[in-house]
Amino acid sequence: MRLLTKNTLVLLFVTLIVFSAGGFIFYSQLKAIINEEAEEALFIKKNEIKTYVLKNKKLPESILLEEVLRFSETIMSVTESLADTIIYIENENLPFKQLSFNVELNKKNYQCTISKSLFEADDLVETIFQSFSIIIGLLIIVFITINFLFSKTIWKPFFKTLHQINEYDLEKHQVLNIEPIATKEFNQLNEAIKKMTQKIANDFNNLKSFTENASHELQTPLAIIKSKAEILLQTEGLNSEQAKQIIEINQTVSRLSKLNQTLLLISKIENNQFSAAENLSFTNLVSNKLKQFEDLIEMKQLKIDSALESVMVTIHPMLADIIVSNLLSNAIKYTDKNGEIKINLNSTCFKISNQGKPLKANPEKLFARFYKETEDSTSTGLGLALVKQIAIINKSNLSYEYINNYHIFSYYF
Amino acid sequence: MKLLLVEDEKSLSDSISTYLKQEGYLCEVATDFKLATEKTELYQYDCILVDISLPDGNGLNLVKSLKKLKAQAGIIIISAKNSVDDKVEGLDLGADDYLSKPFSLAELNSRIKSVLRRRKFDGNNEVVFNEITIKPDDSSVYINNAAVSLTKKEYDLLLFFVSNKNRVLTKETIAEHLWGDAMDMADSYDFIYTHIKNLRKKLLDKGCQDYMKTVYGMGYKFSEK
Numbered sequence: 001m002r003l004l005t006k007n008t009l010v011l012l013f014v015t016l017i018v019f020s021a022g023g024f025i026f027y028s029q030l031k032a033i034i035n036e037e038a039e040e041a042l043f044i045k046k047n048e049i050k051t052y053v054l055k056n057k058k059l060p061e062s063i064l065l066e067e068v069l070r071f072s073e074t075i076m077s078v079t080e081s082l083a084d085t086i087i088y089i090e091n092e093n094l095p096f097k098q099l100s101f102n103v104e105l106n107k108k109n110y111q112c113t114i115s116k117s118l119f120e121a122d123d124l125v126e127t128i129f130q131s132f133s134i135i136i137g138l139l140i141i142v143f144i145t146i147n148f149l150f151s152k153t154i155w156k157p158f159f160k161t162l163h164q165i166n167e168y169d170l171e172k173h174q175v176l177n178i179e180p181i182a183t184k185e186f187n188q189l190n191e192a193i194k195k196m197t198q199k200i201a202n203d204f205n206n207l208k209s210f211t212e213n214a215s216h217e218l219q220t221p222l223a224i225i226k227s228k229a230e231i232l233l234q235t236e237g238l239n240s241e242q243a244k245q246i247i248e249i250n251q252t253v254s255r256l257s258k259l260n261q262t263l264l265l266i267s268k269i270e271n272n273q274f275s276a277a278e279n280l281s282f283t284n285l286v287s288n289k290l291k292q293f294e295d296l297i298e299m300k301q302l303k304i305d306s307a308l309e310s311v312m313v314t315i316h317p318m319l320a321d322i323i324v325s326n327l328l329s330n331a332i333k334y335t336d337k338n339g340e341i342k343i344n345l346n347s348t349c350f351k352i353s354n355q356g357k358p359l360k361a362n363p364e365k366l367f368a369r370f371y372k373e374t375e376d377s378t379s380t381g382l383g384l385a386l387v388k389q390i391a392i393i394n395k396s397n398l399s400y401e402y403i404n405n406y407h408i409f410s411y412y413f
Numbered sequence: 414m415k416l417l418l419v420e421d422e423k424s425l426s427d428s429i430s431t432y433l434k435q436e437g438y439l440c441e442v443a444t445d446f447k448l449a450t451e452k453t454e455l456y457q458y459d460c461i462l463v464d465i466s467l468p469d470g471n472g473l474n475l476v477k478s479l480k481k482l483k484a485q486a487g488i489i490i491i492s493a494k495n496s497v498d499d500k501v502e503g504l505d506l507g508a509d510d511y512l513s514k515p516f517s518l519a520e521l522n523s524r525i526k527s528v529l530r531r532r533k534f535d536g537n538n539e540v541v542f543n544e545i546t547i548k549p550d551d552s553s554v555y556i557n558n559a560a561v562s563l564t565k566k567e568y569d570l571l572l573f574f575v576s577n578k579n580r581v582l583t584k585e586t587i588a589e590h591l592w593g594d595a596m597d598m599a600d601s602y603d604f605i606y607t608h609i610k611n612l613r614k615k616l617l618d619k620g621c622q623d624y625m626k627t628v629y630g631m632g633y634k635f636s637e638k
Contacts, residue, residue: 216466216493219513222515223515224425224515226517227429227432234435234581240629243628243631247583247630250585251585253515296604299604
């Protein structure tokens with residue numbers, strides 16, 4: 001619901017309550033005044049009648065304007081009384097104020113009753129209701145018109161801010177700077193947004209430098225271990241068992257370092273630090289990678305069946321490199337000796353299919369971090385996760401299928 | 414040859430200088446930015462190895478001031494950061510090479526030799542080992558003055574072996590040198606064997622002695638003995 005509509009509805013509701021209450025009070029007060037007026041009028045009439053009787057020594061004619069006058073002879077003198085009554089006239093019950101008092105004439109007691117017509121309560125309510133409805137209606141029309149006419153101007157800074165927030169790219173980590181404006185509330189909003197984005201930017205930078213520093217700090221001790229192992233390896237008279245241990249230390253250090261670098265890379269990709277895209281030939285990239293992996297392919301005597309169309313893709317060169325490297329090395333790694341790898345490249349998709357046994361686990365796990373299909377110590381379990389992350393960042397799609405003994409990885413640009 | 418190693422981590426600088434001294438270099442160590450600046454202003458070095466993150470300054474600034482001094486020394490940056498930006502910045506500032514930690518000492522040694530060869534302006538940058546002569550200018554190799562035709566990989570392999578003669582080189586170190594990071598997903602480094610076998614055959618065919626020795630369980634060693 002729009003704020004304007006909400007506002008109007010609330011106003012309408014409140015106006016209705018206030019005017020109903022107001023109407024009720026107005027009604028009761030009006031009624032009291034009319035009552036009082038009628039009483040006063042009756043007493044004046046009473047005095048007039050008494051004066052007339054004293055002066056003329058006879059009862060007045062019974063028809064007087066507005067009032068009904070009746071005389072009835074009584075034995076005892078009646079006490080004066082004032083009452084509300086209803087008189088049936090012309091098929092209608094009409095409210096009357098009635099005053100009864102005693103008039104003495106020729107030693108006889110007469111009860112004199114004067115009745116004065118009151119306003120009908122229904123009429124009164126109706127009149128009040130009608131006039132109040134007109135006032136409410138007018139108010140609402142005026143309010144809506146003003147709102148409609150001015151809301152655009154008044155809310156303009158708000159919608160400007162809203163637009164800026166919508167455009168705000170969380171991953172660019174900038175501070176959202178909105179020009180100050182005359183409306184206090186909007187200024188407060190803008191200030192709050194500025195502070196918030198400032199905090200986001202700071203937090204991001206802190207986290208970024210922490211991750212990077214932590215990761216770099218790890219590399220130096222690894223370098224020390226690696227260099228010590230290498231010097232140890234040059235020692236004269238090492239037996240093969242000792243050499244094997246040292247080489248394993250060395251390999252583990254390399255693995256740790258690789259793991260560290262890959263994690264850093266994933267965090268950098270997540271933080272969009274590779275946003276500078278270039279238009280590059282994906283075809284050249286794939287052929288270069290195939291050349292780079294030539295030795296591995298030959299060693300396993302794999303058959304490569306590649307159909308590469310000439311394709312240009314706009315992407316960060318390093319990310320493109322990772323996509324091709326990781327998918328290709330994954331295929332090489334998991335294809336048995338003498339197996340076949342098919343590579344297809346067209347303008348929509350880069351597809352690598354390799355022969356192999358079906359997966360042991362759920363295919364969805366394949367892209368999870370640290371997931372390993374085999375107990376292989378040389379694998380970091382991050383290669384495919386990295387490609388998946390790149391696909392997410394580039395709003396591309398990475399899918400996996402298993403059809404006719406082929407594992408198929410498709411990267412849709 | 415006089416080298417300056419600027420590295421604040423003592424354990425690492427010990428290893429590096431030990432290794433380089435064995436290679437016959439005179440290796441001085443500066444543990445911080447201030448000391449490194451003093452040394453470079455006072456003495457001449459053939460090659461300077463600079464760590465980027467020093468406790469009292471950025472190694473890149475040292476590269477800048479070296480270039481301002483028009484120092485003839487070759488510069489190799491060694492950094493814990495394996496970042497493309499840092500690499501590009503370092504090389505743009507005039508560094509000759511960039512090596513990210515952790516690196517193998519054999520790799521560092523071969524990079525130093527390569528930088529020193531390029532820095533020699535007298536034109537004589539041939540690498541000679543007994544009957545083997547390597548001319549890096551056109552990547553050609555001669556055995557007893559007879560040219561041997563080698564593939565790019567075989568040439569790189571030979572140069573790496575000669576640069577690290579009498580050292581045990583693990584398959585991993587060799588693979589890293591020849592293929593860079595790309596091969597780290599390989600299950601084994603057996604594919605190196607093919608290249609070594611081919612290189613050995615080509616050299617033996619030209620009457621070269623068999624210097625490439627398999628060290629069982631460890632790797633390979635290029636030596637006369």
